[in-house]
Amino acid sequence: MRxxxxxxxxxxxxxxxxxxxxxxxxxxxxxxxxxxxxQEALARVYVAWPRIAAGAETAYTRxxxxxxxxxxxxxxxxxxxxxxxxxxxxxxxxRELAMTLTALLDDLPEKQRAILVLRFWEDLTVPxxxxxxxxxxxxxxxxxxxGLAALRGRLAEPPLSGAGAVS
Amino acid sequence: xxxxxxxxxxxxxxxxxxxxxxxxxxxxxxxLEPPRDDLFAQRALQRGxxxxxxxxxxVFGAAAALVVVGAVGGTWVAATHGPSSNSVSAGSAAxxxxxxxxxxxxxxxxxxxxxxxxxxxxxxxxxxxxxRDIRTWFGALSTRQxxxxxxxxxxxxxxxxxxxxxxxxxxxxxxxxxxxxxRHDPGLESFVAGAMPAPTDVEFVIRSHTFAQxxxxxxxxxxxxxxxxxxxxxIVGVTQDGRSDQVVVVADGSSTGLLVQQYGDIVRVEPPTxxxxxxxxxxxxLPPLQR
Numbered sequence: 001m002r003x004x005x006x007x008x009x010x011x012x013x014x015x016x017x018x019x020x021x022x023x024x025x026x027x028x029x030x031x032x033x034x035x036x037x038x039q040e041a042l043a044r045v046y047v048a049w050p051r052i053a054a055g056a057e058t059a060y061t062r063x064x065x066x067x068x069x070x071x072x073x074x075x076x077x078x079x080x081x082x083x084x085x086x087x088x089x090x091x092x093x094x095r096e097l098a099m100t101l102t103a104l105l106d107d108l109p110e111k112q113r114a115i116l117v118l119r120f121w122e123d124l125t126v127p128x129x130x131x132x133x134x135x136x137x138x139x140x141x142x143x144x145x146x147g148l149a150a151l152r153g154r155l156a157e158p159p160l161s162g163a164g165a166v167s
Numbered sequence: 168x169x170x171x172x173x174x175x176x177x178x179x180x181x182x183x184x185x186x187x188x189x190x191x192x193x194x195x196x197x198x199l200e201p202p203r204d205d206l207f208a209q210r211a212l213q214r215g216x217x218x219x220x221x222x223x224x225x226v227f228g229a230a231a232a233l234v235v236v237g238a239v240g241g242t243w244v245a246a247t248h249g250p251s252s253n254s255v256s257a258g259s260a261a262x263x264x265x266x267x268x269x270x271x272x273x274x275x276x277x278x279x280x281x282x283x284x285x286x287x288x289x290x291x292x293x294x295x296x297x298x299r300d301i302r303t304w305f306g307a308l309s310t311r312q313x314x315x316x317x318x319x320x321x322x323x324x325x326x327x328x329x330x331x332x333x334x335x336x337x338x339x340x341x342x343x344x345x346x347x348x349x350r351h352d353p354g355l356e357s358f359v360a361g362a363m364p365a366p367t368d369v370e371f372v373i374r375s376h377t378f379a380q381x382x383x384x385x386x387x388x389x390x391x392x393x394x395x396x397x398x399x400x401x402i403v404g405v406t407q408d409g410r411s412d413q414v415v416v417v418a419d420g421s422s423t424g425l426l427v428q429q430y431g432d433i434v435r436v437e438p439p440t441x442x443x444x445x446x447x448x449x450x451x452x453l454p455p456l457q458r
Binding site: 006009010013014017018021022025026031035038039040042043044045046047049101104116117120121144145148149151152 | 183184185186189190192193194195196197199200201202204207208210211212214215216217218219222
């Protein structure tokens with residue numbers, strides 16, 4: 001990669017890393033796995049950087065992340081996990097919030113979880129999600145509907161507190 | 168209308184129960200600060216560089232593998248099909264038949280037609296030779312003398328194209344080689360004598376046609392096998408006979424005389440006989456030799 005491209009890549013990462021890491025956290029449920037997902041996706045983006053059209057970097061990175069996440073989850077199902085990933089220390093408020101989000105999305109199928117994040121956190125449209133994940137629009141709508149139905153019970157419960165409290 | 172606008176409209180039109188709540192809960196993610204990592208961008212760069220390097224290695228590796236496969240394939244094709252686009256291998260009816268009886272007739276470089284079958288559909292030609300096969304005038308004979316001559320055969324054909332005609336084993340055991348030439352050439356003779364285990368292991372005989380002339384005829388016949396087929400002549404194999412100084416064409420059909428009529432006495436036609444693969448009508452083994 002040329003020096004100029006590399007500088008642009010670095011600027012992109014520095015500008016977007018927080019958003020990328022948050023998205024990865026919502027997908028993976030913890031920072032360690034999320035950061036690994038982002039780093040792996042960025043490594044692939046780096047390789048493809050000269051070929052990515054100007055302005056398409058974010059979409060390309062999002063799509064790469066989604067592909068990696070869904071593929072990785074498929075692989076991980078065959079693994080036996082022996083321990084919890086060590087989470088870095090956070091302030092109490094963040095810890096509670098993180099637990100709330102993790103508990104909310106926990107147990108959802110990966111694809112459903114990814115689609116809900118894209119739809120309701122990133123505010124993407126169904127066609128955009130279809131383009132990003134390679135899933136048919138009808139299937140996406142179905143996933144959204146089922147995901148909401150599954151979460152409805154949790155959303156109705158009161159344990160959400162602090163910054164995540166539902167008013 | 169942008170996708171985002173359409174998306175908002177979709178939501179406005181039909182918000183599902185729980186949708187707004189979920190949206191609100193997820194929006195709290197924006198309050199969550201990731202653990203501080205000052206080297207995050209630097210690590211991304213380093214991983215990207217490493218991945219690029221691996222990617223490049225893979226591409227180069229694949230390209231190198233392709234080149235190797237191409238080279239091996241090309242060598243195989245060249246060895247299988249010879250310098251022309253047609254298959255060429257050695258061993259002939261004439262030579263093979265005589266190799267066992269008269270110590271090698273000196274047939275070489277037959278233009279063997281791969282996949283040729285007799286009119287009945289049975290393969291009568293030699294099977295596909297391997298890339299390791301080389302041309303030899305001596306068939307199954309392998310002595311110090313024949314091996315020494317095989318080593319210089321191609322040199323003779325290239326350095327003395329207008330003199331060199333071919334070779335054959337002068338004795339049944341192959342301990343003496345007869346080299347056919349169109350005229351005595353002191354340079355060629357001293358070269359051959361020097362290459363043999365002993366200068367007396369070789370004798371020189373005069374023949375009319377050079378190896379190149381016979382090769383040209385053989386190749387032409389192979390190239391025109393479709394034409395010959397249309398004339399009712401099924402070319403099964405073509406070779407050279409160093410002893411008789413002829414191109415031996417193994418052919419089937421009622422009009423094989425046309426070959427001799429066209430090329431004269433430089434060509435001899437022999438009929439194919441049902442023989443196992445790799446056998447010539449005389450029963451000798453067809454050495455899959457290349458030229």
